[in-house]
Amino acid sequence: MGKAVAHDLSAFVPDVDLSVLDSDPGALQRLQEFSAPFKFRGVPGDIQDLKLIRELISGSDVVVGAVSYRSNFVLSRLAVECKASWIDLGGNHDIVDQQFTLDKDAKSAGVTIIPDCGLAPGMVNIIAGHAFRELDVTDEIHLRVGGLPQNPKPPLNYELCFSAEGLINEYIEPTRVLRDGRLVTQDSLCEWEHLDLGAPYDNLEAFYTSGGTSTLVKSFEGRVRNLDYKTIRYTGHLDRIKFLSDFGYFDSEEWSVGEKSKTSPREITEALFHRLGWVKRDVVLLKAWALGQKEGKPARIDYSLVDEYDAAAGLTAMARTTGFSAAIIAEMITDGRIQEKGVLYQELSVPYEEYFAELRKRGIDIRVNG
Numbered sequence: 001m002g003k004a005v006a007h008d009l010s011a012f013v014p015d016v017d018l019s020v021l022d023s024d025p026g027a028l029q030r031l032q033e034f035s036a037p038f039k040f041r042g043v044p045g046d047i048q049d050l051k052l053i054r055e056l057i058s059g060s061d062v063v064v065g066a067v068s069y070r071s072n073f074v075l076s077r078l079a080v081e082c083k084a085s086w087i088d089l090g091g092n093h094d095i096v097d098q099q100f101t102l103d104k105d106a107k108s109a110g111v112t113i114i115p116d117c118g119l120a121p122g123m124v125n126i127i128a129g130h131a132f133r134e135l136d137v138t139d140e141i142h143l144r145v146g147g148l149p150q151n152p153k154p155p156l157n158y159e160l161c162f163s164a165e166g167l168i169n170e171y172i173e174p175t176r177v178l179r180d181g182r183l184v185t186q187d188s189l190c191e192w193e194h195l196d197l198g199a200p201y202d203n204l205e206a207f208y209t210s211g212g213t214s215t216l217v218k219s220f221e222g223r224v225r226n227l228d229y230k231t232i233r234y235t236g237h238l239d240r241i242k243f244l245s246d247f248g249y250f251d252s253e254e255w256s257v258g259e260k261s262k263t264s265p266r267e268i269t270e271a272l273f274h275r276l277g278w279v280k281r282d283v284v285l286l287k288a289w290a291l292g293q294k295e296g297k298p299a300r301i302d303y304s305l306v307d308e309y310d311a312a313a314g315l316t317a318m319a320r321t322t323g324f325s326a327a328i329i330a331e332m333i334t335d336g337r338i339q340e341k342g343v344l345y346q347e348l349s350v351p352y353e354e355y356f357a358e359l360r361k362r363g364i365d366i367r368v369n370g
Helices: 002-012 025-035 050-057 069-081 093-109 123-134 164-172 237-246 265-276 317-334 352-361
Strands: 019-022 041-044 062-065 085-088 112-114 137-149 175-179 182-186 193-195 204-208 226-234 282-294 297-308 367-369
Touching: 002 019, 002 025, 002 062, 002 317, 019 025, 019 050, 025 041, 050 069, 062 069, 062 317, 069 085, 069 093, 069 112, 085 317, 093 112, 112 317, 123 137, 123 282, 123 297, 123 352, 137 204, 164 237, 164 265, 204 237, 226 237, 282 317, 297 317, 317 352
Parallel strands: 019 041, 062 085, 085 112, 137 226
Antiparallel strands: 137 282, 175 182, 175 226, 193 204, 204 226, 282 297, 297 367
């Protein structure tokens, strides 16, 4: 994801002065080779080295965090102290809730903080914001997204698109939805539905996972009657994941077998998930729809996206849809298209028509009907 962000900022921000931090010097070298002829300054270092981070981001216009969600609150707070705007890829609503406590300080510092600027959460937030503003009355918003291998293989018909830790979090943590206008929590891995997005993606399923609704439930509580998010997978995936969950493979409590050192079932499962391998030729599928009223009549808006691995650029669809989305919002902060200060809800603050236009420049075409 960070590679896609850096590539996009280098390509689309004139005269950008870009620095990239990574703990692996080899990764910085590979990024330099990948991004040629674009230039950036590679900085080897650990994300836990706050002294180094402070020195690096002081004087910056905007900082993009493509790191574990666990670091996002500490780093966004540091960005405020350094008077730099901050966006990140998010992924955990408890951390995002903490970030919103920085609103007053961010306004005083004259900076903008926008969490969860990836795909889902991220792109789906802006789609939901578009639907809400297009309809006079919004009754329902339904969001479905999945990152999948183009050529699925057993046993899970899945390959890793992002960290195994983050994947398991999505499966085990509760999701937040709107029901009858009120925010409620709902267990993940339930509410199964069948999806057909056309061959070859015509045998799909969707089910609740955590994180996808992000700030939407707070932005639209009392304003939208029903809102939910589900993850898309190939049919059969849920049954296998549900078995692992029910049998305790995602449990974090440590235990030992005989005299061996303690570990948790979840740690073992995370390690085993890496046997799936990192996806290369992938596809990102998006289906969303909103129901309501327009000019006193029933109305529906549909959104769809099929984005596949870019062989020419060497970027996965997940990297494109996640990294480019974050980079576009960073660009909008630097060029003044987003001027509001404080901690922002992207669904209410990102100019959606310009955002969609920027995605199209990058070959990501969200089709809107209605």
